[in-house]
Amino acid sequence: MVTASASHCRATVLAADIGGTSGRFALFTIGGESLAMAARVELPSAAAGGFEALIRSALDGLAPLGRDLPAPAAAVLAVAGPVRQGRSCVPPNIPYLLDLDQLSPELLPQASQLVNDFTAQAHGCRHLGVEQSDPVLPGAVDTAETQAVIGPGTGLGKATLIPDGRGGFVVGGSEGGHAAFPFNAGEERLFQDFVLRLTGEPYVRWETVVSGSGLALLHRYLTGENLAPAQVAASLSAADATTEWFARFLGRACRDYVLEVVARGGVYVSGGVAAKNPLFLTHWAFEREFRASHTHPELMAGVGVRLVRDQNVGLWGAASLARQLAEAAPSGC
Structure with missing residues (x-):
C-alpha cells in the first residue's frame, strides 16, 4: 500500500530473501507508485561462513550492477526462520545467527529490519497480484x-x-x-x-x-x-x-x-x-x-x-516493505 508521501519518493532500497539453500539480493528503485528491480544477485547461503560475510558478498556483487544508483535508503531482509523484534533470527536451516545488531554499523542503512521469509512471500503475492500466478x-x-x-x-x-x-x-x-x-x-x-x-x-x-x-x-x-x-x-x-x-x-x-x-x-x-x-x-x-x-x-x-511461478516473489515482498521503511524514515527518501 502506498502512503501519501509515496508520490514524492525517489530512492533505492535493498531487499533480500535468504533461505536455507540460497540467498537472493536485489536493489529496487522506487518512484511514485512504481517499484522496479534494478539489480539482482544470488549466492549460496549455508556456505557463506556467517551473516556479515553473506551480506558483504551480496553488496560486492550488486555494486557494479547498481553503480548508477544512490545508496539504499532502507533494507528489508527476509529470512527463513522466526524473527525476533525485526532484528534477529536463529534459522533452523542456516548454520549461523542472523542478527542486524551484530553487523558492522556501516554495512546496511539505518532503516533496516528482518522479516520472516514467508511474511515477505505473502507481501509479494499481494504486490504482484493474482494475475501474476x-x-x-x-x-x-x-x-x-x-x-x-x-x-x-x-x-x-x-x-x-x-x-x-x-x-x-x-x-x-x-x-x-x-x-x-x-x-x-x-x-x-x-x-x-x-x-x-x-x-x-x-x-x-x-x-x-x-x-x-x-x-x-x-x-x-x-x-x-x-x-x-x-x-x-x-x-x-x-x-x-x-x-x-x-x-x-x-x-x-x-x-x-x-x-x-x-x-x-x-x-x-x-x-x-x-x-x-x-x-x-x-x-x-x-x-x-x-x-x-x-x-x-x-x-x-x-x-x-x-x-506462484516467480521465484523472486519474496524479493518483491521484501522490497515493498523496504519502501514503507524508506517512506517512514525521519529524513524521508
Missing part, C-alpha cells in the same frame, strides 16, 4: 477474505494474508512447517518409520516431508534410489509413485492450512519445489487430497488454488 484449482481467490500462502523449498513456509477491515491487510506468520506431520494409517506409517530411522528426529515434521529433501526421502523409500532432490524432480512423470505420493502430501499441507486459518479467499502455492515442478499441483492426487474434508467439504470445495 497460474490457476491450479477453481474456486475463490478473494482479497476481501483470508488467504493462505504456503510453499515447499528447502523447508516448508506458511503465512496468512488477513483483511484489516479498512481495505488493507496484515500478514500472520507461521512456523507450522515444524509441526508434526499427520500420516494416515497403512503404508504411510511405514514411510514414517523409514524417515524416523534416517533422520533421527523425535517426530516427523511437515518440512521433513513436504520439501526438497522430503521429495528425495520419499523417492528413496519408494524406489531405493538415493538421489538429490533436483535429480529426483528431473526424473519424474505424472505416472510415477513418487509424484503421486508427493502431490498427495502437498495437497494435505494446503488443505490443513486452509482449515487452520479459514482461508476462504484462496491459496497461493510458492516455493522452488512447486514452481519448478508444477506437475505436483496438476496431479489428480493433489486435488483429491486438498478437497477431502469430512467436516468442511463445502468450505474446501469453494477455495481456489494458484501457483
Whole structure:
C-alpha cells in the first residue's frame, strides 16, 4: 500500500530473501507508485561462513550492477526462520545467527529490519497480484477474505494474508512447517518409520516431508534410489509413485492450512519445489487430497488454488516493505 508521501519518493532500497539453500539480493528503485528491480544477485547461503560475510558478498556483487544508483535508503531482509523484534533470527536451516545488531554499523542503512521469509512471500503475492500466478484449482481467490500462502523449498513456509477491515491487510506468520506431520494409517506409517530411522528426529515434521529433501526421502523409500532432490524432480512423470505420493502430501499441507486459518479467499502455492515442478499441483492426487474434508467439504470445495511461478516473489515482498521503511524514515527518501 502506498502512503501519501509515496508520490514524492525517489530512492533505492535493498531487499533480500535468504533461505536455507540460497540467498537472493536485489536493489529496487522506487518512484511514485512504481517499484522496479534494478539489480539482482544470488549466492549460496549455508556456505557463506556467517551473516556479515553473506551480506558483504551480496553488496560486492550488486555494486557494479547498481553503480548508477544512490545508496539504499532502507533494507528489508527476509529470512527463513522466526524473527525476533525485526532484528534477529536463529534459522533452523542456516548454520549461523542472523542478527542486524551484530553487523558492522556501516554495512546496511539505518532503516533496516528482518522479516520472516514467508511474511515477505505473502507481501509479494499481494504486490504482484493474482494475475501474476497460474490457476491450479477453481474456486475463490478473494482479497476481501483470508488467504493462505504456503510453499515447499528447502523447508516448508506458511503465512496468512488477513483483511484489516479498512481495505488493507496484515500478514500472520507461521512456523507450522515444524509441526508434526499427520500420516494416515497403512503404508504411510511405514514411510514414517523409514524417515524416523534416517533422520533421527523425535517426530516427523511437515518440512521433513513436504520439501526438497522430503521429495528425495520419499523417492528413496519408494524406489531405493538415493538421489538429490533436483535429480529426483528431473526424473519424474505424472505416472510415477513418487509424484503421486508427493502431490498427495502437498495437497494435505494446503488443505490443513486452509482449515487452520479459514482461508476462504484462496491459496497461493510458492516455493522452488512447486514452481519448478508444477506437475505436483496438476496431479489428480493433489486435488483429491486438498478437497477431502469430512467436516468442511463445502468450505474446501469453494477455495481456489494458484501457483506462484516467480521465484523472486519474496524479493518483491521484501522490497515493498523496504519502501514503507524508506517512506517512514525521519529524513524521508
